Amino acid sequence: MSGKKSFIINEKMFSKYFKAFGDPSRLKIVMLLSVKEMAVGDIVEAIGLSQPTVSRHLGILREAEIVVDRRDGQNVYYSLNKSSVETCCTGFCDCLAIPIKMPHKSKKK
Amino acid sequence: MSGKKSFIINEKMFSKYFKAFGDPSRLKIVMLLSVKEMAVGDIVEAIGLSQPTVSRHLGILREAEIVVDRRDGQNVYYSLNKSSVETCCTGFCDCLAIPIKMPHKSKKK
DNA sequence: AATACATATATCTATATATGCATATATCGC
DNA sequence: GCGATATATGCATATATAGATATATGTATT
Numbered sequence: 001m002s003g004k005k006s007f008i009i010n011e012k013m014f015s016k017y018f019k020a021f022g023d024p025s026r027l028k029i030v031m032l033l034s035v036k037e038m039a040v041g042d043i044v045e046a047i048g049l050s051q052p053t054v055s056r057h058l059g060i061l062r063e064a065e066i067v068v069d070r071r072d073g074q075n076v077y078y079s080l081n082k083s084s085v086e087t088c089c090t091g092f093c094d095c096l097a098i099p100i101k102m103p104h105k106s107k108k109k
Numbered sequence: 110m111s112g113k114k115s116f117i118i119n120e121k122m123f124s125k126y127f128k129a130f131g132d133p134s135r136l137k138i139v140m141l142l143s144v145k146e147m148a149v150g151d152i153v154e155a156i157g158l159s160q161p162t163v164s165r166h167l168g169i170l171r172e173a174e175i176v177v178d179r180r181d182g183q184n185v186y187y188s189l190n191k192s193s194v195e196t197c198c199t200g201f202c203d204c205l206a207i208p209i210k211m212p213h214k215s216k217k218k
Numbered sequence: 219a220a221t222a223c224a225t226a227t228a229t230c231t232a233t234a235t236a237t238g239c240a241t242a243t244a245t246c247g248c
Numbered sequence: 249g250c251g252a253t254a255t256a257t258g259c260a261t262a263t264a265t266a267g268a269t270a271t272a273t274g275t276a277t278t
Contacts, residue, residue, distance in 0.1 A: 011136040018136075022128030023236080027120035034205035040255055053237050055256055074245050074254045082207045089198035090209060096143035098191045100199060100209060132266080149225060162267055164226055183224045183275050 014095075017088050020064035025049060026057045030080060033067060037079040123204075126197050129173035134158060135166045139189060142176060146188035 021027060025047060032038060032046055044054045058078055061067040066085060067078045093100050130136060134156060141147060141155055153163045167187055170176040175194060176187045202209050 011133045011140065015131050015133045015136050018127045019131030022124050022131040024120045024124045025236080027124050027127075030205065031120065034207075041253095049236095050238055051255075052239080052257080056236080059256080071245085071255090074252095076255060080205065082205065085205060086202060086207050086209060089202050089207075093195060093198050096139065096189065096191070096194060098143075098195050098198075100195060134266080150223095158266090159268060160225070161227080161269080165266080168226080180225090180275085183222095185225060 014088070014092060017064050017066070020060050020066055023057070025053075026061055029054070029057055029061065029078075030066065033078055033080040034082075037077050039075040039077050041075070043078065123197070123201060126173050126175070129169050129175055132166070134162075135170055138163070138166055138170065138187075139175065142187060142189040143191075146186050148184040148186050150184070152187065 021030070028047055029043055032043060038046075040051070040055060040058065043058070044051045047054055049057075058067065058069070062069060062078075066081055068081050069076050069078050071077075090100060130139070137156055138152060141152060147155075149160070149164060149167065152167070153160045156163055158166075167176065167178070171178060171187075175190055177190050178185050178187050180186075199209060
């Protein structure tokens, strides 16, 4: 309203989001899904955890709106909700008044 | 695959970082520190948790390099390591091949 | 060096979380 | 419908974490 912070996000909202990222197994899943959409079974195979555990992790990521799922026949395919992640990261930095530099535009560090 | 991801960051590194953010109390602290540097005592007063608890949270944030501390006399002042947070967010999005839109500068995707 | 003040660590407890096994649900092919 | 396959959920459990109180460490002042 006052112009500096374009929107208000409370700590609970961000912490839920970040908590979802704050687990190595879930991050692995996110990394996998950043490449391509995958069925649960494929994720299980790639991750090396039991199917129920992976399913739980996917549920947490889904609830945090980090991933989306769609069913196709017997399989449920998960994919990364990139715009959601982007909104979280930029929104968070914006909230903290941290200017974001474009990674690819300029080479200088 | 060469050239798409400019650098490799493992899940453990990010998860440590995000785990530090994944707690409402710590996020509150981060929000406070985004405004200005603060002594531990001031943070304790603002947060409403016990001093040892706040100290412990600060230790977690410090270890994750999210905040930095400096001692001045009896007080220890903490401040937000903004460049570190920025690096995490952009690095994470970059790692996931998520294009970051500048909130203010340019409208194009 | 003794005391006061600020911060950090030790220890404990309650709660949360990650995981696995067993089972339930959903979808397909027959 | 029945069996096979894929995914989700219930339950139990081990570990992690947040929090408090008590104590230790560090710093300034006298």
